Amino acid sequence: MAARVGLLPHAILVSSRALPTPRARVPYPLPPVPSYLRHASSSASRSCRASPRFVAVRAMASGNPYAAELAAAKKAVTLAAKLCQTVQQDIMHSGVQAKADKSPVTVADYGSQILVGFSLKMDVSSGPFSLVAEEDSDELRKDGAEEILEDITDLVNETIFDDGSYNISFTKEGILSAIDDGKSEGGPSGRHWVLDPIDGTKGFLRGDQYAIALALLDEGKVVLGVLACPNLPLSSINNINGNSSGDKVGALFSATIGCGAQVESLDGSPPQKISVCSIDNPVNASFFESYESAHSMHDLTGSIAEKLGVQAPPVRIDSQAKYGALARGDGAIYLRFPHKGYREKIWDHAAGSIVVTEAGGIVTDAAGNDLDFSKGRFLDLDTGIIATNKELMPSLLKAVQEAIKETNQAASLL
Ligand SMILES: Nc1ncnc2c1ncn2[C@@H]1O[C@H](COP(=O)(O)OS(=O)(=O)O)[C@@H](OP(=O)(O)O)[C@H]1O
Numbered sequence: 282m283a284a285r286v287g288l289l290p291h292a293i294l295v296s297s298r299a300l301p302t303p304r305a306r307v308p309y310p311l312p313p314v315p316s317y318l319r320h321a322s323s324s325a326s327r328s329c330r331a332s333p334r335f336v337a338v339r340a341m342a343s344g345n346p347y348a349a350e351l352a353a354a355k356k357a358v359t360l361a362a363k364l365c366q367t368v369q370q371d372i373m374h375s376g377v378q379a380k381a382d383k384s385p386v387t388v389a390d391y392g393s394q395i396l397v398g399f400s401l402k403m404d405v406s407s408g409p410f411s412l413v414a415e416e417d418s419d420e421l422r423k424d425g426a427e428e429i430l431e432d433i434t435d436l437v438n439e440t441i442f443d444d445g446s447y448n449i450s451f452t453k454e455g456i457l458s459a460i461d462d463g464k465s466e467g468g469p470s471g472r473h474w475v476l477d478p479i480d481g482t483k484g485f486l487r488g489d490q491y492a493i494a495l496a497l498l499d500e501g502k503v504v505l506g507v508l509a510c511p512n513l514p515l516s517s518i519n520n521i522n523g524n525s526s527g528d529k530v531g532a533l534f535s536a537t538i539g540c541g542a543q544v545e546s547l548d549g550s551p552p553q554k555i556s557v558c559s560i561d562n563p564v565n566a567s568f569f570e571s572y573e574s575a576h577s578m579h580d581l582t583g584s585i586a587e588k589l590g591v592q593a594p595p596v597r598i599d600s601q602a603k604y605g606a607l608a609r610g611d612g613a614i615y616l617r618f619p620h621k622g623y624r625e626k627i628w629d630h631a632a633g634s635i636v637v638t639e640a641g642g643i644v645t646d647a648a649g650n651d652l653d654f655s656k657g658r659f660l661d662l663d664t665g666i667i668a669t670n671k672e673l674m675p676s677l678l679k680a681v682q683e684a685i686k687e688t689n690q691a692a693s694l695l
C-alpha cells in the first residue's frame with residue numbers, strides 16, 4: 282500500500298494514489314441484506330451467514346462453541362493490523378516528529394476500529410451486534426475535520442481493497458457511522474464485542490509494541506480474546522527489554538473459554554498451544570510492567586519485586602502484548618498499578634486476561650478478586666492488576682498487599 286504521512290501543518294495521512302476502481306465496489310453503509318449478499322465477495326461471510334445451523338454444527342464439531350466467532354475475530358484484527366502496520370511504517374519512515382503530532386495515530390486508531398467492527402459485522406451471523414470500543418466520531422464531525430476524515434476513508438478503503446476479502450467501499454458517512462458502532466455500553470447480559478483498536482498508542486508512535494485487542498463478552502464473562510501484536514517476536518522475548526533475537530515478528534494470540542490459548546504468526550502459521558511458565562520460586566521470576574511510568578507506578582512495582590526476591594530487572598513493554606508474552610512464559614509476573622484516580626477501561630484488559638487465564642495463569646486485582654467485565658465500559662477494581670501462574674500467586678498477593686500498606690503509611694506521614 283502506498284499511503285504516506287503528509288508533511289502539511291496538520292500532518293495527516295495522505296493517500297498517494299487514487300482508489301483503484303477495477304471492480305464494482307459496494308458502497309458502505311450497506312443496502313438491505315438481500316441485495317448486499319448478492320454483491321459480497323467474502324467466502325467467509327457467505328459461509329458464516331449461510332446457515333446458523335451449519336455454524337452451530339461446525340462449532341460443536343470443533344469442540345469450541347465460539348469457533349465461528351474466534352475465526353471472525355482473528356480475521357478482523359489481522360485486517361486491522363495491516364492498516365496499523367502501514368501507518369506505523371509511514372511514521373517511522375517519514376521523519377515526522379511523532380511526539381509533536383498525534384494525527385497519524387488518530388487516523389490509525391479510527392481506521393483500525395472501523396475495520397474490526399465492519400469485518401465482525403460481515404462475518405458473525407448470530408444476534409444483534411454490540412461493540413464496546415474506545416473511539417467515537419464526535420471529533421470527526423466537527424468543522425475542520427474534513428481532511429482527516431478523508432484520509433481515514435482512503436486508508437480504510439485501500440486496506441480493504443489490498444486485502445481482497447470484501448468488495449466494499451466506505452463513503453465518509455459510512456466511516457462515521459461505522460465508528461459509532463463502537464458506542465455500546467456493554468454490561469452483564471447478552472453478547473458484546475470489546476475492542477481497543479490500538480492499545481499502546483505511545484508504543485505505536487515510538488515504533489515499539491502495540492496491540493489490536495478484541496474480546497467477546499457473553500452474559501458478562503469474557504469468553505474469547507484475540508491480541509494482534511504486529512511488532513512482537515513470534516517465539517519469545519529473549520532479550521530483557523523486549524527486542525527480538527532475529528526471530529520472526531508479528532504474533533497473534535487467541536483464546537476461547539475452556540479451550541486453551543494459542544499463538545500463531547500474523548501472516549497465518551499454524552496455531553501453537555501456549556502455557557504460562559512453571560517457575561515456582563520468585564527468585565527466578567521476571568516481571569512485566571508498562572513502559573510508561575505515567576501508566577503504572579514503577580516505584581511500587583520495584584518494592585513488590587524486592588519483597589518477592591525477584592532478581593531480574595523489569596521488562597517494560599507497551600500494551601497488552603505483555604499479557605501475550607506472559608501467557609507463553611516469556612516472563613512470570615505482570616504488575617500494573619495506575620496512579621490514584623485512574624479508572625481502568627474494559628478494552629485494556631478483556632482480551633489479554635483471557636489469553637493468560639486460558640494459558641493456565643491467574644489475573645486479579647490487587648486484593649485477589651477476579652476482574653469483573655460486566656459493569657459497563659469501566660472495570661471497578663481495587664488499586665491495580667496482577668497476573669502470574671498458580672504457583673507464584675499466593676506469594677505475589679502477599680508482597681503486593683505489604684507494599685501497598687507501606688506506601689499508604691508513608692503517604693499518610695507526609
Ligand atoms: N494515566 C494512565 N494511567 C494508567 N493507564 C493509562 C493512563 N493513561 C492511559 N492509560 C492506559 O494504558 C494503556 C497503555 O497500556 P500500558 O500502560 O500497559 O502500556 S504502556 O507502556 O503505557 O504503553 C493505554 O491504552 P491506549 O490508550 O489504548 O494506548 C491507556 O488505556
Ligand SMILES: [Mg+2]
Nearest residue numbers: 477480481629
Ligand atoms: Mg488501551
